[in-house]
Amino acid sequence: MENDSLTDKLKKAKDRFKSILEKNKNRKTPERFAILEEIYLNQTHFDAESLYIKMKQNSYRVSRATIYNTLDILVECDLVMRHQFGNNKTLYEKSYGFPEHHHIVCEQCGYIREFTDERLNGIVEDAAQLPNNEINRTALNIYTSCLDQDCVNLH
Amino acid sequence: MENDSLTDKLKKAKDRFKSILEKNKNRKTPERFAILEEIYLNQTHFDAESLYIKMKQNSYRVSRATIYNTLDILVECDLVMRHQFGNNKTLYEKSYGFPEHHHIVCEQCGYIREFTDERLNGIVEDAAQLPNNEINRTALNIYTSCLDQDCVNLH
DNA sequence: ATAGTTGCAAAAGCTTTGCAGTATG
DNA sequence: CATACTGCAAAGCTTTTGCAACTAT
Numbered sequence: 001m002e003n004d005s006l007t008d009k010l011k012k013a014k015d016r017f018k019s020i021l022e023k024n025k026n027r028k029t030p031e032r033f034a035i036l037e038e039i040y041l042n043q044t045h046f047d048a049e050s051l052y053i054k055m056k057q058n059s060y061r062v063s064r065a066t067i068y069n070t071l072d073i074l075v076e077c078d079l080v081m082r083h084q085f086g087n088n089k090t091l092y093e094k095s096y097g098f099p100e101h102h103h104i105v106c107e108q109c110g111y112i113r114e115f116t117d118e119r120l121n122g123i124v125e126d127a128a129q130l131p132n133n134e135i136n137r138t139a140l141n142i143y144t145s146c147l148d149q150d151c152v153n154l155h
Numbered sequence: 156m157e158n159d160s161l162t163d164k165l166k167k168a169k170d171r172f173k174s175i176l177e178k179n180k181n182r183k184t185p186e187r188f189a190i191l192e193e194i195y196l197n198q199t200h201f202d203a204e205s206l207y208i209k210m211k212q213n214s215y216r217v218s219r220a221t222i223y224n225t226l227d228i229l230v231e232c233d234l235v236m237r238h239q240f241g242n243n244k245t246l247y248e249k250s251y252g253f254p255e256h257h258h259i260v261c262e263q264c265g266y267i268r269e270f271t272d273e274r275l276n277g278i279v280e281d282a283a284q285l286p287n288n289e290i291n292r293t294a295l296n297i298y299t300s301c302l303d304q305d306c307v308n309l310h
Numbered sequence: 311a312t313a314g315t316t317g318c319a320a321a322a323g324c325t326t327t328g329c330a331g332t333a334t335g
Numbered sequence: 336c337a338t339a340c341t342g343c344a345a346a347g348c349t350t351t352t353g354c355a356a357c358t359a360t
Contacts, residue, residue: 027334027339049324063342068325084239086294088350089324104283107291115282119274124297127270128259133299136262139241140295142279144288182314182359204349218317223350243325244349 001097009097010040013079016096020077031062035070039080044093045112051092085112085141102140109146156252164252165195168234171251175232186217190225194235199248200267206247240267240296257295264301 001012017036021028038055039046046054052067071092074080081095085105101114124138156167172191176183193210194201201209207222226247229235236250240260257275259268279293 025335025339029334029340031341047324061342065326065343066341069340082241084241084243086237086239088239088243088245090243102282104288106288117278117282119278123272123274123278123295127257127272128297128299133259133261134302136298136300138295138297140278140293142283142293143291144283145291147289180314184315184359186316202349216317219349220318220351221316224315 002099004097006041009094010037013040013094013096017074017077017079026073031066032070032073034060035062035067036074036079039074039092039094045083045091046093047089047091081137083139085110086143102142104142104144107143107145157254159252161196164249165192168195168249168251172229172232172234181228186221187225187228189215190217190222191229191234194229194247194249200238200246201248202244202246236292238294240265241298257297259297259299262298262300 001009004012013036014033017032018028020026021032034055035051038051038058038060042054048064048067048071051071052062052064055062055067071080071082075082075092079094079096081093083091083093083103085091085103086107087110099116101116102120104113104115105111120138120140124135128135156164159167168191169188172188173183176187189210190206193206193213193215197209203219203222203226206226207217207219210217210222226235226237230237230247234249234251236248238246238248238258240246240258241262242265254271256269256271259270260266275293275295279290283290
């Protein structure tokens with residue numbers, strides 16, 4: 001599934017969303033699917049406001065309230081991940097059908113790179129050994145600075 | 156130094172703060188040292204507002220603006236670390252003289268545990284290998300849920 | 311003396327909430 | 336046709352900013 005095209009991934013995400021909404025007796029409104037589509041056909045690491053603006057530009061009129069509400073649901077459904085990279089801004093990222101990964105964030109220009117490392121699993125499992133707990137998610141963020149002046153242009 | 160008493164650590168933190176302020180030609184105001192003292196003699200993982208309230212309760216009157224300003228400086232001086240544990244709140248933690256560690260955060264009750272793992276260093280070094288970058292800090296956060304109802308009481 | 315700091319209050323930025331109207335099941 | 340959902344605007348929270356008054360050097 002990780003080799004699917006963008007539209008394949010969108011389709012699978014929609015199917016998942018549909019079935020979870022049905023299971024939970026939530027309504028399958030056009031707004032919810034339009035938001036999911038906007039997210040899955042576009043770039044990763046976005047904030048709520050940019051998503052709002054982008055949908056307005058695409059002539060799809062949704063309110064901010066619906067954006068926030070739907071993002072909450074999508075996170076709950078494991079279709080979207082919520083991140084915080086140290087600047088008091090919440091960023092989101094499509095996640096269903098994409099491999100788990102971690103982030104390297106430049107504190108100067110905000111550029112975000114992704115990486116994976118198998119060894120992390122062992123660390124996390126060992127660390128979280130405590131009765132009555134279950135791991136929901138793990139975030140490993142590496143914050144860097146560019147050594148050159150023109151940080152933004154380098155990436 | 157990691158075996159020093161709280162007051163020893165405070166003293167060393169004050170010395171460091173003093174010398175960095177002098178080096179940068181910043182003023183050594185009583186407010187700045189009062190805030191440092193409040194932080195170093197108290198519990199870890201606090202937010203700006205609680206610090207503000209606590210100082211007011213201790214009859215030390217500082218403005219919120221000074222709290223935020225001083226926290227910025229303390230972070231810059233490596234005397235305090237800034238954290239975000241996924242709930243849009245910035246938490247701070249005294250750090251000078253305390254071993255580096257990572258966090259396990261219960262998403263239900265907010266309880267925070269700390270852990271260390273030597274193996275992480277290798278992962279971080281391998282991940283961040285890119286010219287013109289330098290690592291400022293690394294945050295590994297494990298988010299959990301309690302499986303029991305009375306989550307808060309269990310910890 | 312002078313410029314860095316403080317305090318206060320206003321403003322900014324992001325997110326949540328209340329409510330009237332709408333549309334899904 | 337009942338009620339979950341949407342849109343809008345207001346409110347809430349945390350953090351930042353502007354400016355006059357103060358004080359460390």
